[in-house]
Amino acid sequence: MTDTAGLIPTRPSPTPRTPPAPRRYGLRTALMMTASGWSANQFAALLGAYRAAGLPDAAVNALLAVYAVGLIPGLLAAAPLADRYGRRPVAFTALALNLAATLLLMLGAGATFWLAPGRLLTGISAGALLAAGGAWVKELSAPPYAPAGTETVAARRSGIFVSLGFASGGLSASLIAQWAPWPMVLAYLPHVALALLAGCLALGGPETRPTGPRGRTRSPGARPVGERVATGRTAGFRRAVLPLAPWVFAAPTVGFATLPGLVDGGLTGRQVVYAGVATAVVPGAGVAVQPLARRLSGRSRLLTGAAGLLVMAAGFALAVPAVAYRQPVLALLAGAVLGAGYGLALTYGLATTAALATPAALARLTSYFWSLAYLGMFAPLLLSALSATVPMTRLLAAAAALAVLCCALLAFLNRANGSRGPAR
Structure with missing residues (x-):
């Protein structure tokens, strides 16, 4: 049945x-x-x-x-x-x-x-x-x-x-x-x-909080509890999530909060609409990339996270000429690429968190992931502060390089379990 x-x-x-x-x-x-x-x-x-x-x-x-x-x-x-x-x-x-x-x-x-x-x-x-x-x-x-x-x-x-x-x-x-x-x-x-x-x-919608011994639901087909971990303090969660999580929102917020203000000089009277279009294009690309995320996850969950970081790096690199030449269309394209990377990274982060958590600790572990991810929302503020002494184009190029380094770190830390996902 x-x-x-x-x-x-x-x-x-x-x-x-x-x-x-x-x-x-x-x-x-x-x-x-x-x-x-x-x-x-x-x-x-x-x-x-x-x-x-x-x-x-x-x-x-x-x-x-x-x-x-x-x-x-x-x-x-x-x-x-x-x-x-x-x-x-x-x-x-x-x-x-x-x-x-x-x-x-x-x-x-x-x-x-x-x-x-x-x-x-x-x-x-x-x-x-x-x-x-x-x-x-x-x-x-x-x-x-x-x-x-x-x-x-x-x-x-x-x-x-x-x-x-x-x-x-x-x-x-x-x-x-x-x-x-x-x-x-x-x-x-x-x-x-x-x-x-x-x-x-x-x-x-019915309540789904697990019940039973130690807050676990035991049912036919359930995976052994030993295959999962309970909290975000475990080495598996740190290796799997920390190199990527802040990028989940750092990339899209730069795409729709930072880039529009740097390229809208020629949009007199239409800045509000342009900013709104940017806030739609960036996360919209994250939705559009989900078929690719599904195919990559079918091969390896780790591959999805690595691809997300590399796509973000490409988005930051594309933002450099967009800002240098104040090109609104190119900035929207860069934002879309950043949004695609966000979609891949978010899928990886949520799926990995769900795989690592026990049923009784799912909400708590999920909150740890979201908290780490939302730290990335301070990226526009950080870029704005640093741009007083460093040109924004150099900062964006540095962000691209740093995303590539984080991708390498993610792959290195989880290399032993790359076929299906990070170690538990």
Whole structure:
């Protein structure tokens, strides 16, 4: 007997206890991940509009940083709560906070002091959704008793839906801000609708937190516990993730946050739209590259991560002439290449994390990966600071070289297990 997805052997029973349609529930709950990504990028696309409305540059940059300040604590706090109390209640609480954060940002159109708490709450809620929602989507898409190898498919689903949110949120907000009235209010309405829709669709999703001895679910077809590890402090996780994780968001944020401001001199009156297009193209390329990620993962999970770093290196190299000659089209192309590398690296990171974690520690280990990945969001700030003394073209070239070095390090540290993935 199998489940409706045709993937998972189950015990014969007149009344199965497993969800009747895990794949359907996995897709419905995945829309929560889209809401998380959407909330992250909708504000970034409105930076020009806020500056035009009189908000000082220092205040705008501070509001960008407030998001990151809230996000990592949100990740780290939500993960143990999800492992202890369940994915479902923590994910729904995070979604409600995500919606409340957007409402605060809408109030900021009339009173700017609402923007700081709105951005902070956006970071906290988005991080909590990534931790609890990501584990929930993975377990609904590939339950703990699924055959080995299913983690890659499930992890890719979570990454794709996050990327769709990144791409759609920025583009939608920029188009509204460019041509609609009351841009700092109306630009946030699509996320309000998306968050409500995501909550309604996920209502039927069952709880998936593992139960049983030591928090593990023992079912036919489950892999031996000894094949996995429980926490991010293990040598296997460090070798598999640390050389790559910060690049996961360093590359795309440079692509849609740094490059547009360096090449938009000839786009008078269209800077907001150009920035929005960049926020769509970069993560959109991460979604488009998923068929390649699937083929590479079928051969070797490690190959997917190495390819991601090399593609990012190519994107940084392409950004050098784009900035040197201030070419917006070439900058968009460089951003797309950076986004493709992001898509490959994100798939590798999430699949590797899912393979290394025990079911009871999945949310926690996933939060460690996301936290390391989001450190890369400080890359634009670092480049901006260094550009006061070093030309930006040299910094971008150095980033390309460093990505290649990290690729070599990743391959070296995991060389003994390159056929299927990093050592456990």
